[in-house]
Amino acid sequence: MRDSSDWHPTAFRTHTIGQVVRNGADMIGEQVSVAGYAETVRGRGAIAFLMLRDGTGYIQAFLKKDNMDENAFTAVQSASRESTVQVTGTVAQKRPPKVPEGEPTPPPEYEINVTEANILSSAETPLPVGITDDVNVGLDIRLDNRHLDLRRAHVNAMFQLRSRVLQYGRDHLIGEGFQEINSPKIIASASEGGTNLFPMMYFDTPAFLSQSPQLYKQLAVLGGLERVFEIGPAFRAEKHDTYRHLNEFISFDIEGAWMNDEDVMGVQERMIHHIWSQVVANDLHLIDVVNEYRVSQGQESVTVEVPELPFPRIPYCDAIEIVQKGGGDIEWGDDIESHHCDIIAAEYPGFHFLPRWPMSMKPFYIYHNEDEKGSTGGQLSRGFDLNYGRDEMTSGGQREHRVDVLEQNLRNMDLDPADFTFYTDGFRYGAPPHAGWGLGVARLLMILTGAGNVREVVLFPRDRSRVTP
Ligand code: AMO
Numbered sequence: 001m002r003d004s005s006d007w008h009p010t011a012f013r014t015h016t017i018g019q020v021v022r023n024g025a026d027m028i029g030e031q032v033s034v035a036g037y038a039e040t041v042r043g044r045g046a047i048a049f050l051m052l053r054d055g056t057g058y059i060q061a062f063l064k065k066d067n068m069d070e071n072a073f074t075a076v077q078s079a080s081r082e083s084t085v086q087v088t089g090t091v092a093q094k095r096p097p098k099v100p101e102g103e104p105t106p107p108p109e110y111e112i113n114v115t116e117a118n119i120l121s122s123a124e125t126p127l128p129v130g131i132t133d134d135v136n137v138g139l140d141i142r143l144d145n146r147h148l149d150l151r152r153a154h155v156n157a158m159f160q161l162r163s164r165v166l167q168y169g170r171d172h173l174i175g176e177g178f179q180e181i182n183s184p185k186i187i188a189s190a191s192e193g194g195t196n197l198f199p200m201m202y203f204d205t206p207a208f209l210s211q212s213p214q215l216y217k218q219l220a221v222l223g224g225l226e227r228v229f230e231i232g233p234a235f236r237a238e239k240h241d242t243y244r245h246l247n248e249f250i251s252f253d254i255e256g257a258w259m260n261d262e263d264v265m266g267v268q269e270r271m272i273h274h275i276w277s278q279v280v281a282n283d284l285h286l287i288d289v290v291n292e293y294r295v296s297q298g299q300e301s302v303t304v305e306v307p308e309l310p311f312p313r314i315p316y317c318d319a320i321e322i323v324q325k326g327g328g329d330i331e332w333g334d335d336i337e338s339h340h341c342d343i344i345a346a347e348y349p350g351f352h353f354l355p356r357w358p359m360s361m362k363p364f365y366i367y368h369n370e371d372e373k374g375s376t377g378g379q380l381s382r383g384f385d386l387n388y389g390r391d392e393m394t395s396g397g398q399r400e401h402r403v404d405v406l407e408q409n410l411r412n413m414d415l416d417p418a419d420f421t422f423y424t425d426g427f428r429y430g431a432p433p434h435a436g437w438g439l440g441v442a443r444l445l446m447i448l449t450g451a452g453n454v455r456e457v458v459l460f461p462r463d464r465s466r467v468t469p
Pocket of ligand 1: 244248
């Protein structure tokens with residue numbers, strides 16, 4: 001579990017369990033207080049073994065009636081699973097298990113000889129979902145009881161990995177000169193065009209939940225912040241029911257001045273390379289926990305292979321040819337859907353960019369150059385996607401910075417420039433060429449953890465049928 005070396009003592013414990021487990025050799029005889037969940041309680045009569053778990057590890061607490069208050073002893077001995085317990089006692093080395101001759105002796109393990117114990121909160125029984133035992137409940141029941149589901153080791157590990165991924169991504173971008181921003185989530189007009197907005201009342205005025213920080217991150221760059229990023233929620237009123245769509249998701253966005261599509265693809269691949277390298281350097285113990293569970297379920301283990309740079313670039317026109325050659329039914333100007341991506345993924349199974357989409361497929365804010373035409377003469381744009389296998393991770397592109405073209409794009413897409421003056425005004429007083437992207441955080445986590453569904457790596461997912469807990 002988590003590295004606990006720099007956790008400070010709190011009112012309820014002097015040490016984390018992880019600290020005692022790791023530093024046990026130097027702590028023999030030392031008095032400690034730890035607190036955690038009661039995984040199991042064994043033993044009868046005058047002794048009891050309590051297996052205690054906190055967010056950092058597991059330890060056995062050894063209780064002897066003679067060594068402590070009798071009522072406290074009895075309370076622990078009859079404690080239900082998952083009750084929270086605080087124990088105080090001295091650190092001791094566990095008696096080593098007998099190993100057959102010739103086999104290596106396992107590393108020493110430590111336990112706590114308890115002198116004081118305190119049930120902090122008793123767990124009701126039965127538990128609606130199993131924590132340590134392999135109770136086969138579906139995802140829905142797990143999500144209804146997420147507060148318990150999170151106590152399972154592999155679920156806990158997945159969310160630790162999620163936090164790490166965001167940390168490494170953030171570190172990388174800050175290292176490339178990006179600064180973090182927060183854009184409003186209550187907005188007055190569609191940021192992506194289209195109709196997939198959740199309406200709301202903002203006092204007496206109709207408003208919407210934001211679909212994307214798109215227009216605001218651009219305004220920040222136009223205002224001179226040059227390189228910005230945001231990790232925040234995006235809301236889409238789409239009636240999807242798939243393993244990779246939610247109605248609220250965390251979008252990891254960047255925007256940079258004086259950059260084109262190729263420049264921000266570079267930022268993207270370097271960031272992903274950094275995240276993967278850091279996970280390999282620091283977090284393989286978390287991947288091991290995930291794999292332990294996967295193997296117990298008969299699933300393949302996940303391996304974290306740092307992807308090579310640069311990622312392949314397969315321009316849209318070439319992608320169409322690959323799909324056609326692979327027997328897929330597609331024409332220039334069509335969207336590349338998941339079943340088409342399967343054909344491309346057969347050749348490019350890892351991360352790959354799909355740059356230069358037709359302008360007709362891309363939002364009004366994407367840049368295009370009149371001279372850049374596709375194989376059938378259609379107008380090409382500077383919009384791109386990043387895919388991993390069959391799944392889209394990211395969309396991005398160079399942005400249109402010429403206000404007259406921008407307004408024409410809006411009209412071409414049946415949008416009224418008058419509704420976007422808060423945005424287009426940002427381009428009237430000198431606008432740097434700029435570019436950016438938006439990455440679906442849960443989709444990236446799906447790859448890293450092997451999760452087959454974004455809901456696995458989202459704390460409290462919001463989909464068509466789920467708005468609680
Ligand atoms: P787009 O709409 O493609 O682009 O979204 C960017 C990325 O966000 C993720 N994503 C989703 N994840 C879960 N559930 C959903 N319903 C969902 N919709 C999108 C995907 C997708 O690639 N403004 C542009 C980005 C930009 O150009 O900077 C945008 O929002 O991984």
